[in-house]
Amino acid sequence: MTDLAIPLFLVVCGIAVLLVKDLMSSIMIFSVYSLMMAIEWCRLNAVDVAITEAAVGAGISTVLFLVILGRTKYVDEGKKHVNIPALLVAVAVAAVLLYGTMDLPHLRDANIAPNTHVVTPYYLEHSYEQAGQLNVVASILAYFRGYDTLFETTVVATAGFCLVLLLRVRNKKPGTLDSQKNEVTARKKTPASIGVKPIETFPDILDQDKDIIKRTVTKFLIPFIQLFGLYVIVHGELGPGGGFQGGVILGVSIIVYSLVFGFEEAKKRMSVKTKDLLVSSGVLIYGGIGVIALFFGGNYLQYGVLLPDPQFGSVVGIMGIEIGVGITVAAVMITLFYETVRIDADD
Amino acid sequence: MIELLAKYNYWIVIILLTTGLYGVMARQNLIKKIIGLNVFQTAVLLFYVSMSKIEGGTAPILINHGHGPQPLFDNPLPQVLMLTAIVVGISTTAVALTFVTLIYREYGTIEEDQILELNKHND
Numbered sequence: 001m002t003d004l005a006i007p008l009f010l011v012v013c014g015i016a017v018l019l020v021k022d023l024m025s026s027i028m029i030f031s032v033y034s035l036m037m038a039i040e041w042c043r044l045n046a047v048d049v050a051i052t053e054a055a056v057g058a059g060i061s062t063v064l065f066l067v068i069l070g071r072t073k074y075v076d077e078g079k080k081h082v083n084i085p086a087l088l089v090a091v092a093v094a095a096v097l098l099y100g101t102m103d104l105p106h107l108r109d110a111n112i113a114p115n116t117h118v119v120t121p122y123y124l125e126h127s128y129e130q131a132g133q134l135n136v137v138a139s140i141l142a143y144f145r146g147y148d149t150l151f152e153t154t155v156v157a158t159a160g161f162c163l164v165l166l167l168r169v170r171n172k173k174p175g176t177l178d179s180q181k182n183e184v185t186a187r188k189k190t191p192a193s194i195g196v197k198p199i200e201t202f203p204d205i206l207d208q209d210k211d212i213i214k215r216t217v218t219k220f221l222i223p224f225i226q227l228f229g230l231y232v233i234v235h236g237e238l239g240p241g242g243g244f245q246g247g248v249i250l251g252v253s254i255i256v257y258s259l260v261f262g263f264e265e266a267k268k269r270m271s272v273k274t275k276d277l278l279v280s281s282g283v284l285i286y287g288g289i290g291v292i293a294l295f296f297g298g299n300y301l302q303y304g305v306l307l308p309d310p311q312f313g314s315v316v317g318i319m320g321i322e323i324g325v326g327i328t329v330a331a332v333m334i335t336l337f338y339e340t341v342r343i344d345a346d347d
Numbered sequence: 348m349i350e351l352l353a354k355y356n357y358w359i360v361i362i363l364l365t366t367g368l369y370g371v372m373a374r375q376n377l378i379k380k381i382i383g384l385n386v387f388q389t390a391v392l393l394f395y396v397s398m399s400k401i402e403g404g405t406a407p408i409l410i411n412h413g414h415g416p417q418p419l420f421d422n423p424l425p426q427v428l429m430l431t432a433i434v435v436g437i438s439t440t441a442v443a444l445t446f447v448t449l450i451y452r453e454y455g456t457i458e459e460d461q462i463l464e465l466n467k468h469n470d
Contacts, residue, residue: 003352007359010393014363014386018370023378030382037389045406046396046426049433056437061385064437068444069378072451083373090369097361106353108402115401115422124420128413136407136423137430145427152431159438166445239408244434329434336441340448 006040023069031062047240048137051232055248060333063255067340130304132315138236141244142318146301150286153325160279160332163339208262218260225253233326237315243325250326251333263341275334282328289320349402356397363390377447377457381440388436392429399425 013033020026034057041050105112114120123140133139141149209215233246258266290301298305303317363386370383399422407423447457454462 004355007356007393011359011362011366014366014390017382017386018366018374018379023376026379026382030385033386034389037393040393041396044396044400045404045421046399046429047406049392049396049426049430052430052433056433057389061437061440064441064444065378065382068448071448072378072457083369086369086372089372090365093368094361094365097364098358101354101357101361104354104357107356107397108349108352108400110401110404110419112398114398114425120422120424123423124407124417128409134409134413136409136420137427140423140427141430149431152435155435156438159435159442162442163445166442166449240406242430244430248434332438336438340441340445 003043006036006043010036010040024066027062027065027069030065031058034058034061048135048242048245051240051245052248055245055252059252060248060255060336063259064336064340067337071340129311130314131318132237132311133318134238135236135240135242137240138242138318138322141242142321143303143314146290146321149321149325150283150290150301153283153286153328156332157279157283157328160335163335164276167339167342208265209260214260218256222253222257225256226250229253229326229330233322234319236322237318243322244329246322247326247329248333250330251337254330254334255337258337258341263338270334272338275331275338278327278331279335280328282324282326282331285324285327286321289317289324293317356393360390360394360397363387363393375459377450377459378444380459381443381447384443385436385440388432392432395425395429398422 010033013029013036017026017029017033020029034053037057038050038054041047041053105114110116123144124136127133127136127139131139131143133143229246229249229252231246232241232249233243234241236242236246254266254270257269289303293302293305294300296305301317301321303314304310305313306317307313367383367385367387367390370386371380374380374383401419401421404419404421407420407426409417450462451457454465456462456465
């Protein structure tokens with residue numbers, strides 16, 4: 001029954017997210033939607049995906065949306081009438097997809113193509129013998145599809161760089177080209193003249209929270225969050241976990257600290273410079289292990305050659321790259337928060 | 348029950364996908380558009396992970412150190428691909444949200460129609 005109910009609840013949440021007028025409620029419903037999605041991943045036995053979704057979807061993305069909402073300070077004033085052309089396009093797409101599902105194989109069947117194609121049985125069979133990993137997800141991620149993961153990590157790091165480039169360099173000094181342009185715009189039609197109403201009800205995220213309960217509980221919880229994050233990274237070999245999941249959890253611990261104790265305090269624990277350095281050093285560790293393998297006479301990212309015993313060499317190599325992935329992902333998650341929080345803060 | 352479940356998740360995916368698509372096209376608020384895009388994205392993830400589930404299968408973690416008979420496992424491959432897609436997804440969402448704040452600083456609004464109107468007047 002839950003197999004039917006949870007997806008149905010997802011649909012309800014998905015529609016509600018777009019229907020509610022208040023942006024704050026919309027973001028909260030989206031958080032619930034992500035949490036339900038995490039439960040659905042568990043139901044589908046995708047445990048690694050569930051850990052990531054719970055930390056990313058319900059945790060970081062909610063915080064991120066709220067920070068941006070606090071920075072833009074606007075309610076959704078969009079007209080409530082139904083957009084007929086858009087609705088027609090959406091219904092047409094649904095109809096085409098529905099027609100497409102008639103040819104798709106039945107789900108939950110062990111004999112359909114995605115499950116019987118040569119690669120999956122090969123991965124399941126050789127995961128331990130070649131990569132030394134009991135968790136097949138980790139062995140595919142780091143061993144069989146190592147290149148894939150290397151570039152995924154690079155994409156995550158690049159997103160971090162994008163944020164830094166977009167937010168840190170603008171409006172550094174008064175009198176630059178940027179601020180002159182702003183003055184020119186100010187003289188012409190302004191937002192207020194076409195009926196834009198700003199609201200200023202959001203507390204500043206940069207400030208400390210004075211609530212003693214929150215401060216005490218956070219102080220108590222953060223070591224455990226970080227310990228769990230490290231456990232998830234190094235335990236990827238034996239059970240659910242790995243660099244992506246653990247890195248996200250580690251990133252969350254700093255974000256929580258910053259939310260409660262204020263940005264200034266958080267900067268003392270994890271400075272902006274350290275964080276910038278960590279973003280690229282994680283990718284460097286990953287790529288570096290690949291290069292070390294070359295020196296030992298193997299192919300790029302062939303961890304087996306690192307030690308005399310190929311299986312143990314793989315275990316060590318995969319541990320190394322999981323740590324690399326964890327560092328980059330954690331640092332980028334902190335970047336997403338730091339850079340968006342700082343928008344109006346400095347200079 | 349099994350017959351119903353055989354195509355059930357496909358329908359859910361289609362509804363979520365369409366909802367997200369409609370949100371991106373019809374909502375005027377840029378933050379709402381990005382939320383719509385996220386709903387769209389999770390629908391695609393759900394499509395892939397639904398494919399990986401096998402009736403009676405268990406999470407793909409080997410038992411007894413990989414020796415001896417193993418239980419029936421779900422397909423780990425879609426799970427790996429979607430796992431990384433979630434982390435990449437939040438990173439790209441953050442970039443999109445950054446653009447929203449930059450647009451807000453420039454225009455003072457994040458409503459699409461108002462931005463277009465301001466563009467018309469200020470050209």
